[in-house]
Ligand SMILES: Nc1ncnc2c1ncn2[C@@H]1O[C@H](COP(=O)(O)OP(=O)(O)OP(=O)(O)O)[C@@H](O)[C@H]1O
């Protein structure tokens with residue numbers, strides 16, 4: 141396998157995209173861009189079946205319920221959409237198994253004019269923002285979910301969600317009704333996740349109220365377990381100079397050098413980003429590079445919006461002093477997971493000093509299982525292939 145060029149860019153270029161995801165997968169295997177994996181091939185076949193059903197799927201956007209005409213038309217049977225019985229696939233498996241790769245093959249080939257691929261975090265943030273704006277414009281206390289669902293379904297009838305996960309009670313409460321409304325409008329969902337539906341939000345306060353959403357998911361989506369034996373992220377070679385253990389004078393000097401090199405000597409100064417009306421201080425920024433300590437970012441009450449702002453604003457982050465995380469640090473661990481998800485998703489380069497290798501940073505505690513993905517990503521983020529990817533803003 142050639143690791144000097146990002147696999148993701150190679151698998152789709154020159155691939156027979158007109159024949160669906162299975163052909164793209166087989167093509168990538170035959171060109172030896174990826175290794176053949178029976179579990180992945182089986183998943184590609186399931187995605188291919190969905191691909192065939194969805195060709196040219198484009199149900200008309202429905203009229204909003206709260207218009208007179210909308211209410212009248214709603215008295216007709218709801219399932220007039222031709223593909224309404226196909227609600228989609230939930231692709232679940234351990235880290236680095238190729239779920240996102242397969243979903244991207246599906247997304248790139250789907251012959252659905254209105255389609256959207258989005259990280260689930262970003263989708264949730266957008267949904268909360270839209271609800272907030274809608275309530276400001278409609279102070280009458282009406283239900284914001286139907287107009288939100290109309291708007292989302294109007295934009296895309298195929299939604300591909302990467303990294304479906306529920307961390308937040310506010311999300312948990314809103315999602316059941318939103319998804320029900322989306323499925324009712326003929327929206328098809330393909331999602332990747334590390335968690336089977338029955339384990340979503342498990343052990344969290346308020347889970348009982350969330351159970352109906354799990355039923356909605358299971359009722360509408362086929363759950364497909366991708367049980368490849370290999371974490372493919374670990375097949376890549378690490379560059380060796382981006383993760384410095386332990387923190388201390390030598391690591392600090394190495395990070396100083398990396399900061400200067402990545403920012404090409406641009407002047408260092410503090411900057412302030414604005415995140416949803418709030419100020420987020422970046423103590424040191426130079427060119428497109430920001431430098432923080434672990435406590436700047438993860439020991440304070442920052443959230444997904446802050447990490448997203450950092451990931452879109454900067455193409456590289458230098459992060460000093462990642463400590464070992466214990467069960468008492470589960471809040472820091474949760475924020476760190478969120479930070480790395482955002483950096484990884486936007487292909488932000490990371491140079492860090494840490495008390496241990498990624499695998500050993502957070503062995504026990506709430507969210508330690510989710511941390512396995514973070515560790516896998518941190519390993520991939522040290523590869524030359526990752527450093528070769530363009531920043532996604
Ligand atoms: N069969 C394969 N051969 C070689 N590389 C592969 C193969 N399948 C996937 N990869 C590579 O492994 C890496 C991880 O794949 P991917 O991101 O799709 O995993 P994932 O299942 O989505 O992981 P996560 O749960 O952490 O999001 C990617 O860089 C991908 O290109």
Ligand SMILES: [Mg+2]
Pocket residue numbers: 239240241302303332
């Ligand atoms: Mg993934």
